Amino acid sequence: MPKFLMYFCFMYSKELLKGTLKTIILKLLAENGKMYGYEITQKVKMLSSDKIVITEGALYPSLHKLEAEGLLQTETINIGKRVRKYYSLTPQGTSTVKNKLEEFADFVETMQSLLSLKTATS
Amino acid sequence: MPKFLMYFCFMYSKELLKGTLKTIILKLLAENGKMYGYEITQKVKMLSSDKIVITEGALYPSLHKLEAEGLLQTETINIGKRVRKYYSLTPQGTSTVKNKLEEFADFVETMQSLLSLKTATS
DNA sequence: TTGTAATGCCTAAGTTTTTGATGTATTTTT
DNA sequence: AAAAATACATCAAAAACTTAGGCATTACAA
Numbered sequence: 001m002p003k004f005l006m007y008f009c010f011m012y013s014k015e016l017l018k019g020t021l022k023t024i025i026l027k028l029l030a031e032n033g034k035m036y037g038y039e040i041t042q043k044v045k046m047l048s049s050d051k052i053v054i055t056e057g058a059l060y061p062s063l064h065k066l067e068a069e070g071l072l073q074t075e076t077i078n079i080g081k082r083v084r085k086y087y088s089l090t091p092q093g094t095s096t097v098k099n100k101l102e103e104f105a106d107f108v109e110t111m112q113s114l115l116s117l118k119t120a121t122s
Numbered sequence: 123m124p125k126f127l128m129y130f131c132f133m134y135s136k137e138l139l140k141g142t143l144k145t146i147i148l149k150l151l152a153e154n155g156k157m158y159g160y161e162i163t164q165k166v167k168m169l170s171s172d173k174i175v176i177t178e179g180a181l182y183p184s185l186h187k188l189e190a191e192g193l194l195q196t197e198t199i200n201i202g203k204r205v206r207k208y209y210s211l212t213p214q215g216t217s218t219v220k221n222k223l224e225e226f227a228d229f230v231e232t233m234q235s236l237l238s239l240k241t242a243t244s
Numbered sequence: 245t246t247g248t249a250a251t252g253c254c255t256a257a258g259t260t261t262t263t264g265a266t267g268t269a270t271t272t273t274t
Numbered sequence: 275a276a277a278a279a280t281a282c283a284t285c286a287a288a289a290a291c292t293t294a295g296g297c298a299t300t301a302c303a304a
Contacts, residue, residue, distance in 0.1 A: 018291095039281095084280095085282075
């Protein structure tokens with residue numbers, strides 16, 4: 001789909017996405033073993049039907065930070081003359097994924113009750 | 123509960139909360155007609171069992187912004203020598219609440235499927 | 245009665261996270 | 275041959291928040 005058309009279809013205010021990027025990255029890596037940056041952006045777009053678009057300006061700083069924190073490790077390989085940098089979870093990263101997911105689930109539950117989005121079976 | 127103890131019990135990383143503040147405010151006002159700032163902080167704390175704590179440093183700028191955007195209107199009354207500023211929804215605000223809630227619900231659904239938190243009935 | 249906590253409004257500096265623009269280079273498709 | 279996709283990255287600016295403070299009144303406990 002051409003870029004200029006995308007803005008008419010999907011995507012909600014990005015505000016809500018804030019704070020969820022790391023969780024998304026960690027979860028994807030937990031499921032797929034290792035992925036490179038560009039692959040992550042495409043996967044998220046596809047899995048969310050273009051509703052969640054991770055820009056590279058947000059992704060790479062986040063990946064670098066996770067690596068600096070010891071949650072991710074990298075492995076660079078060459079595809080012809082092009083470089084590809086694979087990210088994967090460290091042991092510490094693996095144990096963090098679970099916490100992050102629980103935290104998100106808990107947050108959602110709290111918010112849903114606060115916003116009365118989850119009505120008691122009545 | 124004393125402040126120094128609170129940090130041991132509840133509250134998850136505030137990151138996730140980002141972007142949800144306006145939605146929370148609008149929904150509370152839709153339900154309660156009119157509320158004042160301090161009241162909102164207390165209500166949210168209570169309804170979320172202290173899991174969501176809205177600081178005044180976040181609340182007041184947000185209220186002022188919503189007012190500037192025409193979604194809220196105010197009414198100041200005096201309680202003895204103390205001032206109390208009630209906020210309520212404008213017609214525009216009322217129609218915005220629904221959108222915000224739908225947006226949040228949609229976001230959550232997308233995230234849950236992305237994070238595989240919602241498994242298909244199997 | 246005195247001082248601490250609670251009520252009630254507010255601002256402002258600094259941090260974090262993200263957007264949007266830009267840069268570079270290779271490979272694939274039209 | 276040109277355009278789009280692949281693939282990495284950085285950086286200024288915006289947005290939203292945290293932390294810390296300021297001011298004043300009222301309630302409560304020591």
